[in-house]
Amino acid sequence: MPSGRVHNLINIAAYSVLAAGALYTTRAGLWVVTPTQALNFTLAFAAGTFLLSPDLDLAEGRVDSKRHWGLLGFLWVPYGMVFSHRGLSHTWVVGPLTRLAYLAIVTVIVVGLLRYLLPGLEMPAIPQPLDTKFLIPLVAGYYLSQWLHLIADGVRPDHGLRRSARKRRR
Numbered sequence: 001m002p003s004g005r006v007h008n009l010i011n012i013a014a015y016s017v018l019a020a021g022a023l024y025t026t027r028a029g030l031w032v033v034t035p036t037q038a039l040n041f042t043l044a045f046a047a048g049t050f051l052l053s054p055d056l057d058l059a060e061g062r063v064d065s066k067r068h069w070g071l072l073g074f075l076w077v078p079y080g081m082v083f084s085h086r087g088l089s090h091t092w093v094v095g096p097l098t099r100l101a102y103l104a105i106v107t108v109i110v111v112g113l114l115r116y117l118l119p120g121l122e123m124p125a126i127p128q129p130l131d132t133k134f135l136i137p138l139v140a141g142y143y144l145s146q147w148l149h150l151i152a153d154g155v156r157p158d159h160g161l162r163r164s165a166r167k168r169r170r
């Protein structure tokens with residue numbers, strides 16, 4: 001199983017190849033990638049690689065992706081306790097969603113607590129509604145970063161399906 005560092009290097013290498021390819025094909029006039037689309041893709045890809053790695057299922061211990069959160073790393077400990085390593089967290093479709101859902105829940109709790117403790121505090125507003133033009137590069141960047149991790153782990157796209165099929169047969 002590759003370490004966090006190796007996963008990061010694989011993702012960075014894949015990103016470089018993609019970026020070069022996108023630049024080349026845009027120059028050649030084959031398609032148009034706007035700077036905003038490229039930025040959204042890049043941000044989502046970086047977040048997926050460094051902050052929302054599937055290996056956060058190990059966050060009850062020491063893991064690279066938890067370290068990237070710095071002082072906030074402890075927020076992922078419950079996630080690591082709930083999700084077994086390379087279980088649901090490492091499935092292709094639902095796995096990446098579990099981390100987004102967890103992050104959303106934690107954000108709501110933290111914001112709620114801050115509002116309660118500091119009633120006068122101004123919170124940054126969530127930009128909405130999100131345009132699909134922005135959403136597609138975000139989803140693509142995030143999922144690609146996750147799938148590269150799963151490919152490097154040798155996890156197949158039917159990982160979760162096979163597990164539940166086996167359970168159903170029992």
Ligand SMILES: [Zn+2]
Pocket residue numbers: 054055090149153
């Ligand atoms: Zn992994």
